[in-house]
């Protein structure tokens with residue numbers, strides 16, 4: 001080996017270190033969000049997505065003239081780790097112990113995690129978050145104890161046309177009139193990769209309304225499709241155990257159904273991946289409990305969101321499932337409105 005080869009090897013060996021020194025510590029950037037989930041009378045959940053792994057927290061301040069930097073603000077962490085701060089790109093932080101009907105300024109904060117190969121040596125990057133001295137922080141408002149009226153928007157079957165979604169919600173001032181927005185299924189045509197959830201649901205929503213207006217998701221048949229379909233629930237904070245749940249605005253009770261696929265589980269197009277019949281049976285059992293609950297009985301208005309309607313001419317199996325498994329329970333339960 002001659003001296004030139006030695007020099008080349010030496011330069012190649014040093015290059016990565018030089019590159020690292022030039023770039024410095026990594027800082028996590030927000031690629032989507034923040035967006036509000038699951039707002040109650042005393043809590044709200046903030047979610048956002050970063051470009052690199054990070055640990056995250058949310059800081060809040062009263063919605064008044066006081067400078068955000070006036071004092072140390074309460075910090076809320078992502079509690080999915082049962083006491084360990086999760087390291088990842090999808091962040092989910094619930095802020096609780098709040099007063100009803102009250103607005104709070106909030107900012108999402110994170111510290112990038114560059115390396116965690118060694119159990120006792122996490123290499124953190126830089127901390128980052130909105131510079132509260134030069135941006136207007138978003139506000140989250142807890143629910144009132146009661147409402148004389150509730151205003152919401154429902155949209156479904158957008159099927160990946162996020163330009164249409166952006167058009168529908170282009171008036172940011174008008175969006176603020178809504179108490180919440182529901183995506184009632186089939187916002188894309190498949191979840192082949194999870195970035196579709198960002199691109200077709202959460203990015204348009206958070207850019208246009210969801211940083212201050214809660215977003216609820218009802219699963220459509222197309223959200224059953226694609227390799228990353230199982231990841232849907234990672235991107236939402238469903239109020240109960242998954243994609244079917246209830247939530248209340250005072251005397252208004254909202255029921256969000258998971259209406260399943262449109263074809264039978266064994267249809268060739270479902271590729272042997274579905275076991276939705278027993279899952280929908282579990283949902284029906286849960287629904288019986290819901291309509292017998294005090295919350296349901298005491299509600300003055302009961303409104304149902306379901307992607308697939310229960311009965312139509314030329315019914316597909318999805319319609320049949322709705323008619324057979326859920327309609328008998330809902331028919332005598334005093335539903336005021338069903339949106340499908």
Ligand SMILES: [Fe+2]
Nearest residue numbers: 186220221222
């Ligand atoms: Fe559909």
